[in-house]
Amino acid sequence: MTKVIAISFWAALTLILAFIALPLLVVVAASVSPTSAVTFRPWEWTLVWYGGLFEERWVQPFLLSVQIAVIVAAISGALGTLAAFALVHERIPGSSVIMAALLSPLSVPQIVKGVAIVLFLSIIGLQNMLGMPALITAHIVLALPFVMRMAAGALANFDENLDRAAQILGASRRQRMLYVVLPLIKPGVLSGVTFAFIISFNNIPLSVFLVRPGDTTLPIAVINHLEYSLDPVMAAVNVASMIFVLIVILAFEKLGGFSAQLHGGSK
Template sequence: MNPTQILTGERALKAYVLLILLFLALPILIVVPLAFSNDVSLTFPPHGFSLRWFGNILARREFGSAFLNSAMIACISTAIAMVIGILSAIAFVRFQFPGRETLLLLFMTPLIFPAIVFGAAVALMLSPLGLLRSVWGLTLAHTVLIFPYILRTSLATLFEIDKSLHEAAYTLGANRWQTFRYVILPLLRPGLLAGATFSLIISFDEFTVSMFLVGPGLMTLPLEMYNYSEFSLDPTIAAISTVLLVITSIAILIIEKLVGLGKQFS
């Protein structure tokens, strides 16, 4: 290949990558301008500029309460999943026990199990317990859903912690708890932070499973948005989406600054 050919090849590759990025970002590029549209319906390109759809979010109380529900469920289920996830990860990394591989596989199933089947199953299970249309039922379901994410990031981080660091701490006079508190936990922190962020986003965003468990008086934000868009297709939905986009972007940026997000996918 001569230099000109290589140059053409490079250009083609750049154009290709750009095209893919554009394709991935296109929905976002459309939704944001729509939020500031002055039209009464969702049409692209938007005409005029207005902030009234953001005003509408605040005016309609159901969005506020759905937002609070979603935020609370995301926080509580993440907190529970983190405690269970870290402890399970430690057990998987430090101990050999019968059924270890099977259990690990079982814990990971929510990642691959069809959400619609899982949702129906959870609804059938929670109904006789009286946990249908209850915040606690929903929190429980979300905990199960996000648990694998926490477990995975904890496992990845724990595997990177050299066993001799435990042993060094022991020989220096630190007991098990002190070793965990002063050596292991600080080293786990970046991984846990990343796992927690993903969990918060996934729980907040969850639709399919939640659909089976919500009802009058208990709505999550994604479902409230869906309900709203069934009756009125105005840019309010685009405005909410924009708000969520901003919140998520800030969270991702913070994580990236703190720990480097790329590491969590390798």
């Protein structure tokens, strides 16, 4: 019976991984198509389409997406960590209600949030904020719950006796925060920051309402290009984006991110 369960588990896991990976493999195959039409010929391939990555129509949106994602990750990381610290570590009154309010953006579809932000800016006469300011603000609202949830999970596993020991030994509040609390919750914080970066970099539903001409992010540039043509250059752009996101994940993991958080500890 145990053997049957084990076989069923691995079979289901293999099917799930195949379901996730096969579409990505199709994109990779399309990016090395030997012709300008998207074809799949494993025995015949070329990397010439990756030269199109350095065209202005792709470089500028990529740099803008990275810039927005870095700002969003930094701000949402700081705000989310502070909010989690106040609600979980300090246990301020009404923390459960505040936590629910801060996590509420997760329950609202992104398209609804995009329309709501555009209407709100129009009503209060701040249409000029559309573009970078609105994109950054909207992405922070979207990413903040993820950062706060990750940081709160790390704080829930934090041994408060270590903080008390540091206090007994004469450490100030600032020193305890910098040298005791933050190093121990770093995996959770970096996990949340990584999620914030990826969510912002890949966002479409919010960005499509808030971009301005000349301030187009990479996902929106891909969507706009897809409306008129499907070619290997676009597939190459998507493959490059996946590789870039993977490098970002590995970089944060190197700093002490995901695996430590999964095990409930720190590196």
